Amino acid sequence: MADILNLNKxxxxxxxxxxxxxxxxxxxxxxxxxxxxxxxxAERARISENLDGARRE
Known part of the structure; x- marks a missing residue:
């Protein structure tokens, strides 16, 4: 027979x-x-400044 199972639990x-x-x-x-x-x-700001500095006009 199967074990009794408490559905609420x-x-x-x-x-x-x-x-x-x-x-x-x-x-x-x-x-x-x-x-x-x-x-x-700070890492995001550093990367952004680095990209802005390398931008060509």
């Missing part, structure tokens, strides 16, 4: 797993420190 476990996966995705997407954001912005 299965539904909650599935929702918890989906929320956990979403949290991992969000940490990768938005979980950066202020210093990392500032370093990226």
């Amino acid at each position: 299965a539904r909650k476990a599935r929702a918890k797993a989906q929320a956990s996966a979403k949290a991992v995705e969000n940490r990768a997407k938005f979980g950066r420190t202020k210093a990392q954001k500032a370093a990226d912005e």
Whole structure:
């Protein structure tokens, strides 16, 4: 015979797993420190200035 399955617990476990996966995705997407954001912005500014300096008239 099959084991008894509590559908409410299965539904909650599935929702918890989906929320956990979403949290991992969000940490990768938005979980950066202020210093990392500032370093990226400085890198973008440096690249932009370098391109502007190499532009021909």
